[in-house]
């Protein structure tokens with residue numbers, strides 16, 4: 001993690017995503033990665049992220065109504081799908097200023113359906129050796145579907161990019177009050193030679209945000225709801241803090257969440273216990289000694305973030321859910337590589353502040369309005385895809401607080 005070692009390509013690893021997300025920040029390496037990371041970093045500066053709180057709150061308004069309607073008369077509802085739509089809605093607004101009523105339209109929106117299906121297809125290809133050679137995959141119905149969907153999502157982003165470029169050239173905007181979004185920054189970023197990103201690079205980065213920022217954030221949100229329902233005393237503590245900070249206010253801003261210290265510990269403990277990205281992979285650039293064994297150059301290496309988050313040498317009672325372990329100065333005293341939900345080092349997650357602010361707003365808004373209970377008859381089983389998910393979902397009822 002401390003090095004710039006390239007992401008694992010070849011059959012296992014990140015290659016199957018490349019036709020969709022391109023040679024973008026997530027998968028590229030070397031000087032291209034260094035340049036593009038520099039160009040993209042301003043998009044995640046806190047002054048830009050501060051402008052997104054209205055979007056997070058608007059997204060929360062719709063999500064809360066869904067939870068309220070679904071839980072009428074004490075019914076239990078599945079939370080992963082609704083969480084995934086909420087965070088995709090916010091990503092599409094913050095990245096592209098695209099407002100498509102995503103949470104209500106759901107999979108009837110072809111882009112939403114395509115993004116969901118692309119993740120499923122990449123996952124399925126990983127599990128089927130027959131589909132590893134691209135020429136063979138292209139002949140299979142799932143391969144044809146995959147490449148058609150890639151064409152569709154590329155066209156979707158290209159149309160928006162093209163329209164925005166015309167606006168920039170003509171210095172007009174249909175809506176003068178539009179919040180600055182990631183696309184504005186990608187279109188205007190320039191390197192030290194005055195060169196910007198090409199249209200294809202911009203499209204690849206947008207597709208990457210959708211891939212890297214969607215299921216990850218949905219995983220954390222849905223496991224947070226689960227943990228609140230499972231640990232009632234912790235739920236009360238989070239609720240009391242949120243109430244103390246926001247009082248009767250409904251909308252939550254950046255100052256509010258920086259005062260919610262316990263909420264912050266809670267979200268960290270969710271990301272430790274239900275590690276959203278359980279594994280990442282690198283290719284060793286040089287022979288490397290691990291536990292006395294020399295691994296050769298070029299070897300594919302899996303880094304088990306989930307295992308690290310549960311290692312008994314690092315964590316006391318690793319399988320216990322205890323947000324208090326992150327309180328006060330405790331995290332400062334930890335080894336910086338012990339808690340790595342966003343990876344660590346130079347290739348850490350560029351979207352981590354964005355994701356954490358959004359998670360906190362959504363969780364605080366949910367807990368401020370509802371008391372959360374789990375369905376006692378539904379067994380929740382964590383399982384690993386690209387992200388940590390629950391087999392058969394998470395069933396919850398949301399009861400309005402009086």
Ligand code: HEM
Pocket residue numbers: 007025026027037208209212213214216217220276277280281341342343346347348349350351352354355356
């Ligand atoms: C809770 C939510 C998230 C989690 C847990 C998460 C986790 C991670 C992890 C573990 C990595 C390292 C991947 C690797 O080494 O292969 C990563 C990289 C990355 N993430 Fe996130 N991520 C989250 C949200 C986001 C969001 C919202 C965005 C964009 C809007 C994003 C964009 C990226 C990008 C572009 C990279 C590659 C960075 C680089 O290599 O320079 N992520 N993320």
